[in-house]
Amino acid sequence: MILYKTEAIVLRDYDLGDQDKIVVFYSPKHGKIKVVAKGARRIKSRFAPLIQLLSYDILLIHKNRKKSLDTLNEGEIKYYFPQIKRDLVRFAYGCYLVESVDKFVGEREPHPGLFQLLLTTLFLLEKGPKYTLNLLMRSFELELLSILGYEPYLEGCVNCGKALELIESFYFSLKLGGFLCSSCQGVDKERIPISKKASLLMSELFFSSLKKVFQQKIDKSVEREIEMILRAYFFYQGQGKMFTPHFIYSFKRLECIRRDKEG
Numbered sequence: 389m390i391l392y393k394t395e396a397i398v399l400r401d402y403d404l405g406d407q408d409k410i411v412v413f414y415s416p417k418h419g420k421i422k423v424v425a426k427g428a429r430r431i432k433s434r435f436a437p438l439i440q441l442l443s444y445d446i447l448l449i450h451k452n453r454k455k456s457l458d459t460l461n462e463g464e465i466k467y468y469f470p471q472i473k474r475d476l477v478r479f480a481y482g483c484y485l486v487e488s489v490d491k492f493v494g495e496r497e498p499h500p501g502l503f504q505l506l507l508t509t510l511f512l513l514e515k516g517p518k519y520t521l522n523l524l525m526r527s528f529e530l531e532l533l534s535i536l537g538y539e540p541y542l543e544g545c546v547n548c549g550k551a552l553e554l555i556e557s558f559y560f561s562l563k564l565g566g567f568l569c570s571s572c573q574g575v576d577k578e579r580i581p582i583s584k585k586a587s588l589l590m591s592e593l594f595f596s597s598l599k600k601v602f603q604q605k606i607d608k609s610v611e612r613e614i615e616m617i618l619r620a621y622f623f624y625q626g627q628g629k630m631f632t633p634h635f636i637y638s639f640k641r642l643e644c645i646r647r648d649k650e651g
């Protein structure tokens with residue numbers, strides 16, 4: 389029997405027959421792995437805490453022969469992110485993080501940098517003040533794209549190379565993956581206009597730390613502009629629609645309604 393030990397984060401699970409589940413984990417060395425958790429559908433399953441969405445575990449997995457799925461042998465939880473699970477908005481953001489990783493990577497494609505990014509972002513989501521969470525998601529999107537080779541060009545015009553500080557009117561090209569200046573905007577008919585403030589902040593978000601970004605006052609409208617552009621680029625590269633953004637807005641709305649009622 390061959391066993392291997394790995395750190396892993398739960399991306400999702402689905403049922404297998406009446407008793408078992410298939411759990412999709414993301415690990416640093418093996419990438420995305422699908423593992424059978426035997427008896428996991430039973431109420432008192434020993435695997436129940438380990439396979440909760442977002443949990444960060446150390447697992448011992450039984451490697452099966454080619455074509456059949458590996459089996460979960462045992463494991464322990466390293467951290468289960470209680471704050472994220474207690475708060476609907478944080479939880480919706482957490483779902484967005486794991487779904488993004490799930491959608492962007494194939495099985496058994498290891499990207500240790502991406503595992504580290506997911507883990508670090510989950511810890512920031514667990515502990516960070518609420519006003520930082522939206523830009524935390526944007527920073528995650530930029531990093532993920534960069535690790536997987538879709539890094540947008542944010543140092544100047546992607547077409548002529550004009551430096552950021554010399555550009556007056558900015559556009560973003562999904563197709564070319566970067567900013568365009570006013571002289572080059574014609575190269576992409578579907579360019580999206582973006583304000584100078586939002587362009588500079590987006591570049592800063594990518595090149596400096598989040599901590600530094602939050603030392604300045606950030607307008608909500610600028611934050612929304614970056615969200616619109618980056619999500620469009622993220623989905624353009626992800627080649628598909630993701631479910632969670634709608635889910636995030638439903639929860640945000642729910643929270644506002646709740647706050648209105650309480651306050």
Ligand SMILES: [Zn+2]
Pocket residue numbers: 545546547548549550568569570571572
């Ligand atoms: Zn240009």
